[in-house]
Amino acid sequence: MLFEPITLRSLTIPNRAWMSPMCMYSAATDGPGAGVPHDWHFSHLAARAAGGAGLIFTEATAVSPEGRISPADLGLWNDHQERAFARVSHLLTLHGAVPGIQLAHAGRKASTDRPWHGGKPVAPAAGGWQPVGPSPVPFDDGYPTPHELTVEEIQQVVAAFAGAAGRALRAGFRVAEVHGAHGYLIGEFLSPHSNHRTDAYGGTFANRARLALEVAGAVRAVWPEELPVFFRVSATDWLTENPADERDGWTVDDTVRLAKELHARGIDLLDTSSGGNAPRARVVAAPGYQVPFAARVRAETGMPVAAVGKITDPAQAEDILTSGRADAVLLGRELLRDPYWPRRAARELGARPSWPDQYGYAV
Numbered sequence: 001m002l003f004e005p006i007t008l009r010s011l012t013i014p015n016r017a018w019m020s021p022m023c024m025y026s027a028a029t030d031g032p033g034a035g036v037p038h039d040w041h042f043s044h045l046a047a048r049a050a051g052g053a054g055l056i057f058t059e060a061t062a063v064s065p066e067g068r069i070s071p072a073d074l075g076l077w078n079d080h081q082e083r084a085f086a087r088v089s090h091l092l093t094l095h096g097a098v099p100g101i102q103l104a105h106a107g108r109k110a111s112t113d114r115p116w117h118g119g120k121p122v123a124p125a126a127g128g129w130q131p132v133g134p135s136p137v138p139f140d141d142g143y144p145t146p147h148e149l150t151v152e153e154i155q156q157v158v159a160a161f162a163g164a165a166g167r168a169l170r171a172g173f174r175v176a177e178v179h180g181a182h183g184y185l186i187g188e189f190l191s192p193h194s195n196h197r198t199d200a201y202g203g204t205f206a207n208r209a210r211l212a213l214e215v216a217g218a219v220r221a222v223w224p225e226e227l228p229v230f231f232r233v234s235a236t237d238w239l240t241e242n243p244a245d246e247r248d249g250w251t252v253d254d255t256v257r258l259a260k261e262l263h264a265r266g267i268d269l270l271d272t273s274s275g276g277n278a279p280r281a282r283v284v285a286a287p288g289y290q291v292p293f294a295a296r297v298r299a300e301t302g303m304p305v306a307a308v309g310k311i312t313d314p315a316q317a318e319d320i321l322t323s324g325r326a327d328a329v330l331l332g333r334e335l336l337r338d339p340y341w342p343r344r345a346a347r348e349l350g351a352r353p354s355w356p357d358q359y360g361y362a363v
């Protein structure tokens, strides 16, 4: 099944081994190159497409400057960026992959340093900015207090997602994914752990989910009928593992409820990740540890899902699909280790996906 095509709306993706979005923290941090993909991104992404992944996601791509996780993130808020992203989608298509873009806003976890420089918050004086969030609550010790977004500013965020989606479409992308996971802005609104608002965007489930649904709706409205929109969610904050925190975490029950709402609004697939919103949460990350979350959403909503997280073995990936727990798998670090993982997996599983004519001598 890993090498069976899948059709979502009118888009056929050639297989179900997909590349998960992964930040490279490698763009220029300011000036005209800020947020613009360049040779690093082109070669990195094209190599994974040549390796046979059926759908390749760009890294979390910020919809506005202050939505970048680090100053070196990619973004899609100006023409310069749009032109470079058109080259990305062209390269991915040339190598047989469907080009996907993950649209993101980092919220209170924005303005941090590259991980290999420590990943700590970057102060405005050092080239960073004050992050924004649902409530003036820092992510962790040592993080700045975010500016609490006003309702008008929330509407600007929704508009920024729609604007970036329009640019992504013009740049040739075929799948748009809204990043609602990992404790970034949309996930911060979803979880009562980070959202302490008392207005229409906080308190009840419906209010906390309002931003997620508005962004999903705005992107869906821009994206053509015949092309799919995905949503990445953190299925749990992992706080319910700790009974003392049970009251304030986002749970898998909440995810199932959100999935139904997203599906009803035309979101085509739930990309089911977890964690990232509560630094003290205890996560037990065994192989395939997030697959049960995807399986539950699929079973209880009928919505197509992708599983992600420590999926590294072809037989493991195949089993996730044939057992009906997911419709596709996303690989992250394994594709950093081995860009040709999908072609190797196809040989191991005895599948015969199409190879580029240029590589025909090797088949």
Ligand SMILES: Cc1cc2nc3c(=O)[nH]c(=O)nc-3n(C[C@H](O)[C@H](O)[C@H](O)COP(=O)(O)O)c2cc1C
Binding pocket: 020, 021, 022, 023, 024, 059, 060, 102, 179, 181, 182, 232, 273, 308, 309, 310, 311, 330, 331, 332, 333, 334
């Ligand atoms: C270097 C790196 C960058 C990442 N950047 C993103 C990102 O931009 N957006 C996102 O949703 N997840 C991001 N992730 C998470 C991955 O997409 C994936 O969900 C996670 O690594 C688990 O899958 P894996 O065990 O196959 O690596 C990143 C992970 C890594 C290792």
